[in-house]
Amino acid sequence: MGGLPAAVLLFAALFGGGERCAPQATLTLHLWDPAGNPTPGRVTVEGIDGTPDPELAPIPIYDGDLGPFPVAEGTGNRRYTLSGTVTLQIPPGRYRVWASRGLAYTLFETEIEAVANEEIRLEARLEKAIDTTGWRSADFHVHARPSSDSQVPLEARIFSLVGEGVEYVAATDHNRLTDYRPVIEALGVGDLLVASVGDEITTGVRGHFNAFP
Numbered sequence: 001m002g003g004l005p006a007a008v009l010l011f012a013a014l015f016g017g018g019e020r021c022a023p024q025a026t027l028t029l030h031l032w033d034p035a036g037n038p039t040p041g042r043v044t045v046e047g048i049d050g051t052p053d054p055e056l057a058p059i060p061i062y063d064g065d066l067g068p069f070p071v072a073e074g075t076g077n078r079r080y081t082l083s084g085t086v087t088l089q090i091p092p093g094r095y096r097v098w099a100s101r102g103l104a105y106t107l108f109e110t111e112i113e114a115v116a117n118e119e120i121r122l123e124a125r126l127e128k129a130i131d132t133t134g135w136r137s138a139d140f141h142v143h144a145r146p147s148s149d150s151q152v153p154l155e156a157r158i159f160s161l162v163g164e165g166v167e168y169v170a171a172t173d174h175n176r177l178t179d180y181r182p183v184i185e186a187l188g189v190g191d192l193l194v195a196s197v198g199d200e201i202t203t204g205v206r207g208h209f210n211a212f213p
Helices: 008-014 154-163 181-187
Strands: 025-032 041-047 078-081 086-091 093-100 107-112 117-126 138-142 168-171 192-194 197-203 210-211
Touching: 025 041, 025 093, 025 107, 041 086, 041 154, 078 086, 078 154, 093 117, 107 117, 138 154, 154 181
Parallel strands: 025 117, 138 168, 168 192
Antiparallel strands: 025 086, 041 078, 041 093, 093 107, 197 210
16 A cells, blocks of 8 residues: 655644644634724733644635735634634644734633634724824835745735734835735725735845835
């Protein structure tokens, strides 16, 4: 009988360990604005009282379906959402759960006891805590998959930007002209995020220079 392909064995070794096969608890969060409408945001799950942080990777960090991709070390316990609903599978244990939407919004925080094969439902209300009338929350240095130093898809970057309350982004991939606008339109978040095409002009000896309209 032939053995499994090496790629399958490697994937199982990396992502199919016993912890992932053990019974899990289901955690569902609904994020709302003060008017009762679903709101984008970020959910972070932190292990407490000896429980390690849950490692949600290689599950995507967003609630879309683009497939897994590498995430930065230490960020595997968070999930971004545009729809306002996040459902996670986590090992049994004690956790502190946060829901947020950037610096200008209130922070939801609670502690839970996760039990195998049981579901916990949380309702998080996030409201504007800082009056930003006349101002926009902006990020002028952002990389995504077109850049040589990033493997994050454009769609996932939009999820994280909107989830962090960013309202304007300048694309600055290395020697690439990246346009987020078609992706923003496809995801239906044009009322939340505006983008400009930009470039991090990268030279071998004279440094890096960001340029955008």
